[in-house]
Amino acid sequence: MFETLQAQPSDKILALMKAFREDPRPEKIDLGVGVYKNAKGQTPIMRAVKTAEKQLWESQDTKSYVGLVGDPAFADAMISLILGDAVARETVAAAATPGGTGAVRQCLEMAKMANPKLRVFVSDPTWPNHLSIMKFMGIEVVPYRYFDNETRGVDFDGMLADIKQAGKGDIVLLHGCCHNPTGANLNLTEWQIVADTLNATGATPMIDIAYQGFGDGLEEDAAGTRLIASSVPETLIAASCSKNFGVYRERTGLAMAVSQDSSAKALNQDTLAFLNRQNYSFPPDHGARVVTMVLTDPALRADWEAELEDVRRGMLKLREQLAGELQRASGSDRFGFLAQHRGMFSRLGASADLVEKLRAEHGIYMIGDSRMNIAGLNEKTVPILADAIVKSGI
Ligand code: LMR
Secondary structure, eight states, rough: GGGGGOOOOOOOHHHHHHHHOOOOOOOOOOOOSSSOOOTOOOOOOOOOHHHHHHHHHHHHHOOOOTTTOOHHHHHHHHHEEEEEEHHHHGGEEEEEHHHHHHHHHHHHHHHHHHHHHHHEEEEEEEEEHHHHHHHHHHHHEEEEEOOTTTTBBBHHHHHHHHHHTTTTTTTTEEEESSTTTTTOOHHHHHHHHHHHOOOOOOOOEEEOOOOSSSSHHHHHHHHHHHHHHHHHHHEEEEHHHTTTOOGGOOOOOEEEEEESGGHHHHHHHHHHOOOOHHHHHOOHHHHHHHHHHHHHHHHHHHHHHHHHHHHHHHHHHHHHHHHHHHHHHHHHSSSTTTOOOOEEEEEEOHHHHHHHHHHHHHOOOOOOTTTTEGGGGTTTTHHHHHHHHHTTOO
């Protein structure tokens, strides 16, 4: 029967990871997959995570099932991290998921159950896997303008005109912070206008927040999500712990459905539990438990916040260094946007041919749409990249 299967397009990001691994050139630079790396090129286990894991190893006495939506303490800790006191806890239904991707999938499943003819408005561009998942699920995707290729900032007028076309029963997918792949983000005034627009049209927001703490700080990066969740009747949120806790392979995420009408919570909660049962039964526990320990133990939390802040500042420094080196190498300010972008990614705005030239001639790997992972750089490789960019004619 399997002869009827058709080969699927390979994921651009994962294909690039493989190509990088197979490249024998010692000077190669990996600016591909969105994984944080320190100056030595390592993706370390965060100190607080390691400590919590040790404590867990000592104290855990069973690996029996927890619950269909995971440990409620994980949901409590994450809801408080992401939403603060923007909404009342009893308005939020939540289920632990395998990573942020699992949360994206479960939120979309829930929206599709509510409206089988669902349309999802997505930023152009967005994380490629958003598009792939929705195509696989048979969900109609409607792109909205987002990235301004001239300024490398947000085309807010275009975005607004396009999301005004979404109505009741549609989802508008937003990135909570550190937009992937562009690095260009909304300011708070713009978030407020988006909230007002959603209220005017009746469309429901879904926020993917995968990089809280990587942009302007833990609180600042959640501000847009908090504003939306407290302003509109219903919000879906897909959260990932992969990056800000560095627990990529533990697959730790949370799907949330916020409803201002707290009587809706029970049904939303049952729906998320049902969806977990259909797709994988119980979500993974180890990463979620470690994250809960880190968030609820004051000493571990303080250490985690301090390390995360170092990571964030390190990336900002690299951004500033790169913008400065490019100014030096090109004699122009046209790369200043790199210091304005936030998070791990920036879209350089180069053609696919130039991106390929950087790979072939300089061993510099970035995604074909010219998304680069700033954390793949270090002080020594920044000038190398700047020279290569200018030599390639970007
Ligand atoms: C990325 O965008 O590179 C990350 O979110 C990793 C992934 O799964 O694609």
